[in-house]
Amino acid sequence: MNSSTGSGGTLDAGVPQGSQPARSMAANLLSIRNLSKHYGDFRAVDNVSLDVRRGELMTFLGPSGSGKTTTLNMVAGFDTPTAGEILIDNQDISRVIPSRRNIGMVFQRYTLFPHMTVAENVGFPLMVRRVAKPQIAERVTRVLKLIRLESFGDRRPSQLSGGQQQRVALARALIYEPRLLLMDEPLGALDKRLREEIQLEIRRIHHQLDVTIIYVTHDQEEALRLSDRIAVFDNGRIAQIGAARELYDQPANAFVGAFLGNSNFLTGKIATANGGRYQVTLKDGSSIEAPARLALAPEQPVSVMFRPEKAILQSVSETSGFTNRVVGRITENVFLGDSATYEVRTASGELVTVKQPFGPSETKTRTMDEEIAVSWPHDCVHIFPIDR
Amino acid sequence: MVAATEARDTATTELARQGRTLLPALPALVFLFLAFVLPVWVLFLRSFTEPATGLGNYQSLVTDSVYLDVLVNTFFVATAVTISTLLLAFPIAWFLVIVPSRVARMVFAVILLSMWTNLLVRTYAWLVLLQDTGAINQFLMYLGLTSAPVPLVNNMVGVIIGMTYIMLPFIVLPIHATMSTLDPALMQAASIAGAKARTIFFRILLPLTLPGISAGCIMVFVMSLGYYITPALLGGVRDMMIAQLVAELIQKFLNWGLGSAAAFILLFITLAIYFAYVRLVGLVRPT
């Protein structure tokens, strides 16, 4: 995997990089403060604040139209914020034109210059910086090697596949060693296999060059695969920021819980609180327990969330299982080889999905319409208040 | 337009080789032959035979200074009109690409409407505007930029202004067509990569618009070479262009031989430019 470039660090391994001002050593490379972008009454980006650490790969994850591109375009300088600040190395860059921001960008659409060869495309940022020709040639060769397209320098973009074009676009964005690299769904147009291949490549390059990257995607798998941290966007706001595991295990709200991975939602209301646990009465009458992470009053309507793989299925007669339990009938039964997923309809008509892995001991498969109990431990439950 | 003719020609020969289906086209072909090929052929012959057999007509056209002046004039006007339309058309096309499509449609409607207005009317309108007592001179004098009227008509200036206006749509349309196929993200990519506006213009926008520019330029240049009405109305006696010369020779002096020769010189030049263009750019441009 790591064969092509021996000396790690930057592309220009030979150039000393000592004399940088002290402020550039702050832990956060990019700080976005209360950033908003309004189109008329519509808030495409609504009071977003976040920090991107030096050397980090952060993904912006969110459904279509949630404001990821708009945020990215403001960082790049293609859009002007309605309000808020964008700081790079603690300096406000809102008035700096894109060409002076020293930011690299890879776009979703193919943006190689069609009238130039691959080498000319990749060398373009150095050409506009008036770097000497022999030096451009040398650096182009080096960065083409990094993306494993060293023999493609003389081709036209039209003679490349989509994946190759995006790798060349990546090379064009990396060659001038920008302090920040923005990628807006660069693999959106590629098929799954190719996407995974280039994702690995991006990870490798990220580690090799220590470059700070913001990566936009609406594919959660891609976000999980690539990122150090994920910022989840919802309707122009940030729903949560954190490492993948954190978002999965401790979703801050129902949106994050639903968007990242699969989850079950049941409605109910708080009955009592004692000993750090809530008793919650579900719609079908059953009573469950949940850790009291938020301060909620009795009678507060809540949404109860847990992951399909945290629950098990039992015969109704068995009583051994976990603290929480609902009863229902199996309405769907999908065999997936290493596991099976079941859909259970409770007495209140709500659906619960259970994912049952076939480990060394678990071999049973359940049949349709069987009456069954779903049981899950109380500490896997998240409850989110519902507005009354 | 030219490409379509070319394509049709190869299709015709293809059909002819197969020896069938030409029959329905026969009336049209007979008409074309009688109304187009035959007269041109007759004129071509007359240019070599009247008043005497030989290349005399052509020789005097390229050696006699009066006729040479006309040729030089013609090229000068066509070149000047091409340059001035290009300089105007590029920003107009750019404007039409970046404004909301509602505005663009309106501007296009104005352009087309002016194209559909009678040529004579438009040229006379310029005559009125450009004359010594016309609106333009009055405005210049009102501003105090000049004390006496600037001669804007009955000279080369008038011809170039009038023809620039008339030719403008023929170059705006192809440039706009090429430009509107460009992805704005290309400009963004260049900009974030460090290119200033000037560099983006010369390294990205201009080269990528070149097919439209060359198509428009060749169209305007070739049409200008043979233009008649505008130079006749807005030009002076000393600014004669080749089409006027042909008219003059045939209508006034009934010199069919020399007139035909002048017409064929124009045709040869046009064909030469056209083939040079095809050679350089190609009929089907790469995408």
Ligand SMILES: Nc1ncnc2c1ncn2[C@@H]1O[C@H](COP(=O)(O)OP(=O)(O)OP(=O)(O)O)[C@@H](O)[C@H]1O
């Ligand atoms: N110029 C504009 N005028 C009006 N609304 C706009 C404009 N640009 C974007 N929007 C709106 O802002 C919202 C956010 O758009 P944005 O492109 O940032 O979404 P996104 O998260 O990148 O989505 P996707 O995953 O589909 O790319 C969308 O609802 C979009 O319609």
Ligand SMILES: [Mg+2]
């Ligand atoms: Mg987007």
